[in-house]
Amino acid sequence: MARLGFSEQGWIKGPWTPEEDKLLSRYVSQYGEGRWSSVARSSGLNRSGKSCRLRWVNYLRPGLKRGHITPQEEGIIIELHALWGNKWSTIARYLPGRTDNEIKNYWRTHFKKTGKPCEKQEKKKNQMQKQHMEEGQNGGNKGDSMNDPQGNKQETVITYPTVVVDNQFLPTMYQDITSCSDIIAIDDYLWGGGFWNLDNGLKRFNSKPTQSATSRARFLSVARDSSLSQSRTIFLSYTLFPEPQSRVILSATSHVQFSATVTASPPPPVAVVSHRLQQQQ
DNA sequence: AAAGGGGTCAACCGCTCACTA
DNA sequence: CTAGTGAGCGGTTGACCCCTT
Numbered sequence: 443m444a445r446l447g448f449s450e451q452g453w454i455k456g457p458w459t460p461e462e463d464k465l466l467s468r469y470v471s472q473y474g475e476g477r478w479s480s481v482a483r484s485s486g487l488n489r490s491g492k493s494c495r496l497r498w499v500n501y502l503r504p505g506l507k508r509g510h511i512t513p514q515e516e517g518i519i520i521e522l523h524a525l526w527g528n529k530w531s532t533i534a535r536y537l538p539g540r541t542d543n544e545i546k547n548y549w550r551t552h553f554k555k556t557g558k559p560c561e562k563q564e565k566k567k568n569q570m571q572k573q574h575m576e577e578g579q580n581g582g583n584k585g586d587s588m589n590d591p592q593g594n595k596q597e598t599v600i601t602y603p604t605v606v607v608d609n610q611f612l613p614t615m616y617q618d619i620t621s622c623s624d625i626i627a628i629d630d631y632l633w634g635g636g637f638w639n640l641d642n643g644l645k646r647f648n649s650k651p652t653q654s655a656t657s658r659a660r661f662l663s664v665a666r667d668s669s670l671s672q673s674r675t676i677f678l679s680y681t682l683f684p685e686p687q688s689r690v691i692l693s694a695t696s697h698v699q700f701s702a703t704v705t706a707s708p709p710p711p712v713a714v715v716s717h718r719l720q721q722q723q
Numbered sequence: 724a725a726a727g728g729g730g731t732c733a734a735c736c737g738c739t740c741a742c743t744a
Numbered sequence: 745c746t747a748g749t750g751a752g753c754g755g756t757t758g759a760c761c762c763c764t765t
Contacts, residue, residue: 457733457759479750495751496734531753545753547732725751727765735757 453482453490458497467502488497498598507539510721511548519545520553 448454458466469485478491500506505628511519515537522533530542530549537545686713 455735476751490735492736492752493734499752500733528754542753543733550755551731703745725765727763729761729763731759731761733757733759736755737753738755739751739753741749741751744747 452488454488455493458489458501462489463497463502466497470498470502496543500543505539506541511540511544515540516548516552519524519549523549570692 465485465487466481466489469481469487473481473484476598478495480491481487482489482492485494489497518536522536526532528546528549530546534542534545626653631696
């Protein structure tokens with residue numbers, strides 16, 4: 443690939459070569475992140491510290507996700523952008539494996555012009571949701587649908603565990619969603635969006651919840667570990683209201699044992715809350 | 724098949740902030 | 745308090761890709 447040129451300081455500019463990537467990766471794995479200017483000097487790379495840092499953070503860093511933003515991630519982006527605006531790095535902290543640059547690019551290409559997802563994206567999303575619905579009807583016991591066959595709205599009671607808050611803000615553990623490999627998105631049609639009441643089990647609001655509901659939440663995404671066939675681990679992430687800047691990640695195994703972490707933001711991880719979730723009778 | 728245009732994304736730029744001497 | 749330096753952030757650019765005509 444042709445070089446774009448050199449900076450005034452003589453640093454190479456332009457696309458990175460595989461050799462440069464190897465050099466940088468080797469250096470960082472040996473000496474760690476940080477001190478980027480010394481990385482630039484000592485690694486043998488004729489690149490500026492800034493360039494090295496950017497390449498590492500956005501491309502070489504372990505744990506980065508490749509591929510398209512999922513509908514769940516899109517939901518999180520929309521939600522958090524509504525809260526914080528163009529705070530890309532803050533938003534990126536809630537999307538493990540995604541970089542601020544990636545999210546920024548995604549936002550600009552998908553939402554910047556119209557302020558809403560482009561038609562193509564919407565079509566795709568609807569298609570996915572339709573597919574989920576069909577799969578759900580084929581034996582999935584995931585709770586009642588949002589609408590009855592006549593299309594009338596009704597409150598949905600999910601036969602999933604009840605959420606009981608043990609103690610408020612009792613630090614117990616911090617569970618990172620990234621620790622689960624091969625997370626795929628599921629149940630988007632069921633969980634994605636909408637408001638949920640956590641006071642008396644998981645009940646879904648069809649309209650905006652009342653101000654008195656203290657532990658209402660909006661689910662942003664659900665994902666599961668596909669490698670577990672019997673003992674599914676489900677990850678729920680949602681924004682707690684009325685604290686708009688807190689977010690909870692719940693993890694559930696076999697629909698029996700739940701644990702939850704609350705991270706105040708920005709940035710995570712900070713305060714941790716433990717919820718005990720009991721299986722609904 | 725070729726050209727044009729729009730979309731995507733890696734990379735750069737300029738600014739701000741935090742830290743230190 | 746101030747100046748220098750490094751790191752990080754958001755905005756912007758430009759090359760490449762792909763779709764449409």
